[in-house]
Amino acid sequence: MKLLRIVVEGLPLFQEKLDICFYAQQRVSEDQRDFLYPLFSTVFLNTTNVFAGINASGKTSTLKVIIFVLNLLSGSPINGISVRSILGQANNVTFRIYSYSEKTEEICKLETTISFTNRDSKGQPVYKILFEKLWSKKVSSQTTRSNLLDFDDGKLIWDRNAPDNVDLLSFLPDDSSIIIAKNKKDDDAPDFTELLSLTDSNGLLALDLIPHLVEILPKEVITYLDPSIEYLKLEQDKQNSIHLKFRGKDELVLIEPTHLIKYLSSGTLKGIWVFAFALKTFWKGGYLIVDELENHFNKEIICTIIRFFKNHKFNKNGGTLIYSTHYPELLDENDRNDNIYITNNYDGITVTNLSSILKRNDMKKSDVYQSGTQTGTAPSYKSYIALKKSYESMIHAYNDHRKKDSDEK
Template sequence: MIKLIGFEIFGHSLFKDGTLFSIRTENKNTQQSISRVNHLNQSLSINKIVGIVGINATGKSTLMRIFKGLNDLYLFDRSIDQTELNKALRSKNNSIQVKAFLASDDNKIFKINTDFKEIHNEDSVSWIITDEKIFKKKAKYISKNEYFSFDEKNAECLSKNEQFSFDKKKYFDRNKSLSEQSKSVIKPNDSVFRIVLDDNDKRGFVLSTVEITDVNVPRTFSDQTPRELLKYLDPSIEYLTYKRNKEGKIISCSLKFKNSDEIIHGSNFNEVTSYLSSGTIKGITLFFEFVVALRRGATLLVDEIELHINKQIARDFIGLFSDPTINKNGATLIYSTHYIELTDDLRRNDEEYILKRNTYSELTRLSDKIDRNDLKNSEFFQNNMLGGTAPSYSRLQNLKDSIRSTM
């Protein structure tokens, strides 16, 4: 399976040039932390959980949209205007450069350098690809203490930084390597990575709930919401079942509460949700997305994971991805949150990113800033020890002064 591991971006109007986001592990894997990572191939391990913390308007949602959009562009043959990139790309001067990093479980490693150009039409803006270079090589063993389960004999040892170093003279060039027939098929808003991929290569899914962050859209199971889930979220519910037609569309729902003879019927899920709390609906929706991602071994993006639900429920759901008895297929959860207490559950500093904004948003991996463990992660954020992770006290005082002046 080929997965998008991360990307580095230049020219975006929101992010500082060179902003790098990656799910690849940076810290050394130890016997205590090895259960929290997935080994993708001989040289790469990726985190099962990645948290993004930042105050409002720092770009958490945009970061996720870029990740999802690049995955669909490169691995699922989507044109730019069919992906999240159409919303997420905003340039400083009409161009954006992206370095994307991908790897597979059969030891292939890729780097894709893509130049995007903004095209202004009369009443709309679109994007095309003006240049694209694809580097490819076989992965090599990284060290003898990473707890990989494969034959180390005669394996070449490389550092982590060397894994994505390529021969600068060997690459597939969009403008020079395409045949005339391919040029007639590949559109300006398509990636040429589809030509480099083998037809039998399995592509890693990236699933996202970003688009439904602000609306409580229910997701439903095939025939019934698991009773164990209902008992966990709201013990007063006896069952919630669905009937579907041959096309899979829901044609009826039935909801029953304990200690009540009434059965509430509806032609779709929305008609019974008025009887459920917002937290229960969000819990059912999140759990559905989590189960799908865990079964597929996908990367799941969840923006503002705490929205509508109890902090402990968020903690418990996140914990599903770190449980090796559940996360058996190499799934990764990327979530953003305003609950900085959730960061205290992370066991590795490379599981946490901090977004702060000055002129541009700056993304920092906690492992690059902190090598001490005498304080909880949440205390670093609350005390603003990294700068820009807590609302400004002086700005709060200015806000209070403006209120006082109107009283």
């Protein structure tokens, strides 16, 4: 299952409706087809999607909405989704989710309205689905990018609130989507991995998994992340010991995965996670979601990850990287504007597709971003002056206080 578009209204943190498109909206030139994933006809998916913005601009919140949608489409109960708090205490949050099934060659539209009800004994928010409908339509030779999401001729499969669906509701929990039934029938659901927990910890809280990730990774990945490592491998002995050898040094045998933190850098640990799950994403054609991709990586490693997703030679199944960044220069790794989103947070989060601001693909994205003239991404000059004056005042007051104390002595 591939995401086509997400439109969400009523999210408390967002100033306006959130609209994220995953297929190429601009014209696709012949040379760009090598790094886009072909769905059908003239419809292509962007294999990388980046959300860029200054601190506290809403990047992480936007990623959480995407993760929530992927969980919903996978049939997860809302009250079991870790990022459900993004819904806040809203009475009506409506999701319109468009997806495409390569198995059945049909486009689906799921419209779900969710409401906050109360908090459980642990203080966690509890939600329920108020209204929900599911449509589908077969792809034909007449299906183009312009009419892709037009459901005037679509078939209504289920209406959660229709009187004749009493039997359906009798076994369906009020926080589970009706998409479950279609997923089971078609044996199709999105495959995804979200690594938001790596943003601060680099996976240090789950070091026990590192040896198993190392097992599936080619040894070249470890050498690429840290050239001083000769090998890192898991031995299938009674203790599942970890064997680590640095060039010119004796082999280290570690019994506890947590000991790796003494020898591997934060970048190497995070790299193992990202490259391992990138490989899984290539195999299954799913989604890999990483917040602040640049954390603990040098630029070349980041660019390598992005370029791998753009390489159609081994990303044959349409694996998609969704990431956020503070680094404007990373935007230049994107050949298009319609896979770049700019986040701002002034009295509420706004998420703007760069293609609606910048029509030309040949302009350097980082220059446009840093200028702030079209994107509103440059730090506020007014805020800078206020900060400068505040520091000047505090330092001046501190020096006056020290001088007064000195004179009194």
